[in-house]
Amino acid sequence: MARDVNLNSLQELEREVILQVLYRDQAVQNIEEERIRKLKTHLQHLRWKGAKSVSPEYKEKSCARCQRELGLLLNRGAVCKGCSHRVCSECRVFLRKTSAWKCTVCFEDRNVKIKTGDWFFEERAKKFPAEGKHGTAGAKLLQSYQELSKISVVPPTPPPLSESQCSSSSNRLQELGQFKGFNKSVENLFLSVTTHMKKLSKSQNDMTSDKQLRATGPRQCASRTERRSQSDTAINVTTRASMPDILKPLNQESPKRLTSPVLKQEDLSSKPTPSALFSGGLRHASLISINSTCTEMGNFDNANVTGEIEFALRYCFQTCSLEICIKACKNLAYGEEKKKKCNPYVKTYLLPDRSSQGKRKTGVQKNTVDPTFQETLKYQVEPSQLGTRWLQVSVWHLGTLTRRVFLGEVTIPLATWDFEDSTTQCFCWYPLRAKAEKLEDSILPSNGELAVRAKLVFPAGPRKLQEAQEAFLPGTDRPSPNGQLCFVVLGAKNLPVRSDGTLNSFVKGCLTLPDQHKLKLKSPVAKKQACPQWKHSFVFNGVSPSQLRQSSLELTVWDQAIFGVNDRLLGEARLGSKEDGAAGEDSGSPSERQWQKVLSSPNLWTDMTLILH
Amino acid sequence: MASATDSRYGQKESSDQNFDYMFKILIIGNSSVGKTSFLFRYADDSFTPAFVSTVGIDFKVKTIYRNDKRIKLQIWDTAGQERYRTITTAYYRGAMGFILMYDITNEESFNAVQDWSTQIKTYSWDNAQVLLVGNKCDMEDERVVSSERGRQLADHLGFEFFEASAKDNINVKQTFERLVDVICEKMSESLDTADPAVTGAKQGPQLTDQQAPPHQDCAC
Numbered sequence: 001m002a003r004d005v006n007l008n009s010l011q012e013l014e015r016e017v018i019l020q021v022l023y024r025d026q027a028v029q030n031i032e033e034e035r036i037r038k039l040k041t042h043l044q045h046l047r048w049k050g051a052k053s054v055s056p057e058y059k060e061k062s063c064a065r066c067q068r069e070l071g072l073l074l075n076r077g078a079v080c081k082g083c084s085h086r087v088c089s090e091c092r093v094f095l096r097k098t099s100a101w102k103c104t105v106c107f108e109d110r111n112v113k114i115k116t117g118d119w120f121f122e123e124r125a126k127k128f129p130a131e132g133k134h135g136t137a138g139a140k141l142l143q144s145y146q147e148l149s150k151i152s153v154v155p156p157t158p159p160p161l162s163e164s165q166c167s168s169s170s171n172r173l174q175e176l177g178q179f180k181g182f183n184k185s186v187e188n189l190f191l192s193v194t195t196h197m198k199k200l201s202k203s204q205n206d207m208t209s210d211k212q213l214r215a216t217g218p219r220q221c222a223s224r225t226e227r228r229s230q231s232d233t234a235i236n237v238t239t240r241a242s243m244p245d246i247l248k249p250l251n252q253e254s255p256k257r258l259t260s261p262v263l264k265q266e267d268l269s270s271k272p273t274p275s276a277l278f279s280g281g282l283r284h285a286s287l288i289s290i291n292s293t294c295t296e297m298g299n300f301d302n303a304n305v306t307g308e309i310e311f312a313l314r315y316c317f318q319t320c321s322l323e324i325c326i327k328a329c330k331n332l333a334y335g336e337e338k339k340k341k342c343n344p345y346v347k348t349y350l351l352p353d354r355s356s357q358g359k360r361k362t363g364v365q366k367n368t369v370d371p372t373f374q375e376t377l378k379y380q381v382e383p384s385q386l387g388t389r390w391l392q393v394s395v396w397h398l399g400t401l402t403r404r405v406f407l408g409e410v411t412i413p414l415a416t417w418d419f420e421d422s423t424t425q426c427f428c429w430y431p432l433r434a435k436a437e438k439l440e441d442s443i444l445p446s447n448g449e450l451a452v453r454a455k456l457v458f459p460a461g462p463r464k465l466q467e468a469q470e471a472f473l474p475g476t477d478r479p480s481p482n483g484q485l486c487f488v489v490l491g492a493k494n495l496p497v498r499s500d501g502t503l504n505s506f507v508k509g510c511l512t513l514p515d516q517h518k519l520k521l522k523s524p525v526a527k528k529q530a531c532p533q534w535k536h537s538f539v540f541n542g543v544s545p546s547q548l549r550q551s552s553l554e555l556t557v558w559d560q561a562i563f564g565v566n567d568r569l570l571g572e573a574r575l576g577s578k579e580d581g582a583a584g585e586d587s588g589s590p591s592e593r594q595w596q597k598v599l600s601s602p603n604l605w606t607d608m609t610l611i612l613h
Numbered sequence: 614m615a616s617a618t619d620s621r622y623g624q625k626e627s628s629d630q631n632f633d634y635m636f637k638i639l640i641i642g643n644s645s646v647g648k649t650s651f652l653f654r655y656a657d658d659s660f661t662p663a664f665v666s667t668v669g670i671d672f673k674v675k676t677i678y679r680n681d682k683r684i685k686l687q688i689w690d691t692a693g694q695e696r697y698r699t700i701t702t703a704y705y706r707g708a709m710g711f712i713l714m715y716d717i718t719n720e721e722s723f724n725a726v727q728d729w730s731t732q733i734k735t736y737s738w739d740n741a742q743v744l745l746v747g748n749k750c751d752m753e754d755e756r757v758v759s760s761e762r763g764r765q766l767a768d769h770l771g772f773e774f775f776e777a778s779a780k781d782n783i784n785v786k787q788t789f790e791r792l793v794d795v796i797c798e799k800m801s802e803s804l805d806t807a808d809p810a811v812t813g814a815k816q817g818p819q820l821t822d823q824q825a826p827p828h829q830d831c832a833c
Contacts, residue, residue, distance in 0.1 A: 013668075014668045014669065017668040017669070018668060018669040018670065018700070021669070021670055021671050021672065024672070025672060025687075028672075028674060028687060032635055110804055113804060114633075114634055114800060114804065115633055115634045116634075117634060117635060117636075117709075119800050119803050119804050120709050120738070120800070120803075122803070123738055123739070123740055123803050124706065124738040126738075126739065127738050127739050128706060128738070136707050137700075137703035137704045137706065137707055138704075140703065141700065141703065
């Protein structure tokens with residue numbers, strides 16, 4: 001067959017064919033999700049309609065569904081076996097050919113489980129607890145392809161309306177997240193799929209890499225690695241089980257959990273309606289938001305930033321919800337200057353969280369540079385978290401093709417915001433600004449602190465201490481390759497945590513020797529801790545003191561993703577690199593002095609606190 | 614080469630939201646046993662004798678009316694070739710039911726059934742419904758796998774068994790409909806036994822089909 005003649009073109013063809021299928025599947029999935037969303041909304045309405053007040057006088061006397069009064073002798077009602085509520089005879093649905101019945105809500109609940117396929121996902125979760133409900137194989141393949149190719153070949157998904165709901169799958173994911181066992185085969189499978197896709201797309205990458213570079217421009221190339229890791233996180237977070245973290249506070253009051261006893265749900269739903277439920281702006285989709293992948297990668301156009309945005313900020317301490325009421329913008333720049341076109345929408349993040357979970361968007365206003373949004377974007381944030389966050393409000397133009405155009409942004413440090421003062425809750429106009437060159441450096445001073453302890457060990461022990469010390473004296477570069485650098489990573493604090501205030505963090509240590517040889521070590525993961533205490537020791541063997549003086553040690557702190565492939569970088573600290581020595585200034589920093597102390601006093605522990613950047 | 618995954622078919626149906634629920638079905642089996650033909654016969658009622666190897670994966674959508682319900686089937690056709698195995702196995706997890714196919718004129722494809730079954734056990738959920746299908750039963754002259762052997766293997770593996778022909782349209786529709794039925798049965802079972810706290814007490818066999826009684830709303 002032709003395969004042997006032209007392997008390259010065949011692979012390209014294969015990839016194209018498979019992509020076609022994946023996109024078709026994507027379309028089917030989108031429709032399916034929309035259908036499921038409608039079904040669940042319907043069920044929710046039914047629940048609310050019958051939501052019973054908790055006050056005791058209602059308890060036995062009225063039907064839990066229609067609230068009709070029940071008599072003492074006649075029409076006394078009966079208890080539904082599903083939800084244990086007393087319902088009148090009208091609100092019962094008899095199951096086919098039996099005398100068994102369920103109340104209307106329980107019946108509908110069952111129906112919805114059938115119609116949405118939830119029954120299957122529940123069954124499947126017994127075997128694959130780590131599997132997200134919406135993460136179809138196709139979505140994963142597509143995602144891995146898009147990650148690899150870094151070209152947005154798909155038409156952009158318009159930003160979802162802010163009025164959307166948190167899918168119950170997030171609840172499921174939270175449940176699943178509680179399963180201790182992590183299914184290794186899931187990871188392996190996923191990795192192998194990714195690798196396979198990599199192979200398939202590789203030929204294409206090779207052939208079009210030039211084109212890509214031209215298309216993406218030099219700016220992006222320069223910072224590709226760094227940006228890539230961010231976007232990876234964003235993708236990763238959407239589809240993996242790290243999902244529940246941002247939703248935790250929300251879930252606790254969400255009445256949507258289908259699997260929990262209905263009784264409990266109704267008690268909850270009779271509370272003041274959890275406002276976050278329908279306006280939280282967290283739209284769950286099995287597909288990654290390609291937009292934000294692009295924009296976070298720096299793959300967007302810039303307009304000359306003009307204009308202002310009007311919004312108000314409120315924080316409700318009771319429900320822990322931060323509300324950003326986006327009212328309007330004026331004098332925006334045209335997204336497409338030549339065509340005088342502008343379809344603006346507003347996007348927010350609570351920095352430093354740039355994951356797609358932390359993203360909220362308004363709807364898109366068409367053909368206007370003075371849009372009125374009147375939309376409220378909400379976040380569930382613990383009060384303790386507010387002080388560590390920056391609210392970033394950015395305005396974007398949704399173009400007809402894949403490109404977004406950046407129209408300006410405002411960044412507000414929430415640490416200094418007085419949420420109790422009512423004057424700060426009023427609407428206010430803020431001038432839009434261009435993107436800060438390097439946001440992390442200019443605004444975010446640090447990403448936390450890392451406490452470590454280090455010492456140099458020589459195998460000969462105290463007897464040779466003298467000799468070892470000599471090795472450090474300038475000009476006595478005797479090689480003693482049996483040295484050992486012991487490093488204990490104690491813990492970290494003030495890390496940029498997820499919005500629920502936790503992290504699954506771990507530390508990677510990379511010692512770069514003068515010959516550019518790298519020694520890498522990794523700590524275990526500290527689960528669900530905002531201030532992780534690893535107390536893990538890294539031991540770098542076979543390093544001589546003279547080597548160490550010219551080496552650099554890079555410590556990075558990561559937040560682990562469920563699948564372990566796209567962990568989020570929280571911060572890094574570097575010790576003793578040659579560049580620092582040359583710069584001179586840094587050698588005066590406290591950590592640098594401490595590092596020098598480690599090097600000059602072998603066999604003694606030195607405690608250090610490193611600032612993470 | 615790409616014609617096997619021509620996307621024109623099924624487009625209209627796939628955008629239709631007018632159905633009660635959706636099942637995902639996977640067709641697996643050795644290369645050239647006739648998986649794609651089987652699917653084309655079912656979804657489009659067409660048959661092409663030429664062999665075109667499927668690239669990776671493909672699917673078709675068909676909405677059927679069964680037990681008073683409109684059921685949308687997303688039927689995934691997989692490549693039998695080993696080189697696509699990583700991609701195809703990734704789809705096992707989303708499938709509620711499987712059609713495991715061999716070719717009655719090909720001993721090797723029959724011998725591989727055990728391996729395919731193991732793949733299902735490994736990658737799919739525990740209640741995966743599987744139908745074993747011996748395809749090409751129109752080619753009686755070239756038959757090397759007797760019906761009896763097929764049936765015995767199916768019994769051994771706990772699958773239901775059909776012999777079918779995509780070419781002569783024998784048992785194609787029946788296979789899919791039977792699979793839909795067994796998935797429905799499994800669905801009732803899981804809803805009515807797994808979670809009595811929510812779905813009520815165990816209801817017994819009366820509930821095995823999904824016909825809902827006319828909806829009775831509250832009088833309020």
